[in-house]
Amino acid sequence: MRSSDQTLEEILALAATHFKVPREKLAPDDDFFQKLGIDSLQALELLTRLENHFHVELPDYELQGVSDFRTLADRIQARL
Amino acid sequence: MEAEITERLQGEALSWELKEGVVELALHRQPANEIGTLMLNELEMFIGALKCLEDQACALIIHSQLPAGFSAGADxxxxxxxxxxxxxxxxxxxxxxxxxxxxxxxxxxxxSPLTTIAAVHGVTFGGGFELALTCDLIIADKMARFCFPELRLGLIPGFGGIPRLKRDLGNGIVRDLLLTGRSLNAQKAATVGLVSQLVGEGEALRVARATAAQLCKFDRRTAIAAKKFIKPIPLEELRREIDIFCELFAQPAVEEGLRRFVQNSTAQPYLP
Structure with missing residues (x-):
């Protein structure tokens, strides 16, 4: 099973790749809406990519109020 | 001239074309194929043409040309x-x-006597989901998401979503989608039987065309009889849905919910 740190790192790498932001510019506590420059439709795209990557189902209401990578990783880790 | 208009039309919100026995209806109203007056007017034009197209075609594919997805639903x-x-x-x-x-x-x-296929990707929400549910088959790329967010606004789906979803799926998953307002990814939608084919990113239209080419080989009268037999239209429930929607729409909570959505200047209006 993945560690929390591995999950977080994979999220950061996936976000960097798909939203074309250099990986080194993303930090765990960054606001991903701001840092990736995404709106809610693109956030849903990120959610779908994460669900497909980790093979989990993450109801979108669990993302309510979540805007940083670390908390997002915690939510996913709880479903692994 | 009339025949030309019927076979092909480039509208503001949608376009259609008849090609080799398959009608393709493409949605392209920015930003996410919201269904408002413009889209409805053009859908009505399409329905007017469909009667003639049905004599010349065997299948209809509905898809979106926009990257955001199939449709974000009502405007x-x-x-x-x-x-x-x-x-x-x-x-x-x-x-x-x-x-x-x-x-x-x-x-x-x-x-429609045509065999109908919704080729979906990205956001397939609310009225967009309801449009897809009218089709005989849903072919989804793995980035598609399905959702009935209406309860967040104090409403139920109003374009026939509940009766049609009930027709296709078990009541448990219908309640889950309706009462939680959560979105399902395409993988889950395929697992519960909503999506007939799950395909790679960007592949839904190609696979829909291949599927249409296959089913066009079958005898049309047999296909029409099979569809009529297996796919009843839940007309009474559809009428009741309109009544319930209108009753709820009169509640003050709905205006407040709509106001919140419209005035939401954060990046999150489509999230719960």
Whole structure:
């Protein structure tokens, strides 16, 4: 099973790749809406990519109020 | 001239074309194929043409040309702006008229003798999901998401979503989608039987075309008889849905919910 740190790192790498932001510019506590420059439709795209990557189902209401990578990783880790 | 208009039309919100026995209806109203007056007007034009197209075709594919997805559903901004200045009774009357028009369109697609395929990707929400549900098959790329977010606004889906979803799926998953308002990814949608083919990113239209080419080999009369037998239109429930929607629409909570959505300047209006 993945560690929390591995999950977080994979999220950061996936976000960097798909939203074309250099990986080194993303930090765990960054606001991903701001840092990736995404709106809610693109956030849903990120959610779908994460669900497909980790093979989990993450109801979108669990993302309510979540805007940083670390908390997002915690939510996913709880479903692994 | 008339035949040319029927076989091909480039509208503002959608276009259609008849090619080798397959009608392709492409949605392209920015930003995410919201279904408001413009889309409805053009869907009605399409339905007018469909009667002629049905004699020349065997399949209909509905897809989106926009990267955001198939459709984000009803145009909530238009609904809010148009209904806000009206007295409550008139507001309710206008909504009912809109719903009756969209139901006529969706019932025609649902009952069409053509075999119908929704090729979906990205956001397939609310009214967009309801449009997909009129089709015989849903082919989804793995980035598609399905959702009925209406309860967040104090409403139920109004374009026939619940009766059609109930027709296709078990009541448990219908309640889950409706009562939680959560979105399902394409993988889950395929697992519960909503999606007939799950395909790679960007592949839904190609696979829909290949599927249409295959089913066009079958005898049309047999295909029509099979569809009629297996796919009843839940007309009574569809009528009741309009009544319930209009009753709920008159509640003050709905105006407040719409106002919140329209005035939401954060990046999150499509999230719960």
């Amino acid at each position: 909530l901004r238009e609904l809010y702006e148009k209904s806000r200045p009206l007295p409550a009774e008139e507001r309710s009357r206008q909504v009912r008229l809109f719903l009756q028009r969209i139901h006529r369109v969706l019932n025609c697609i649902d009952a």
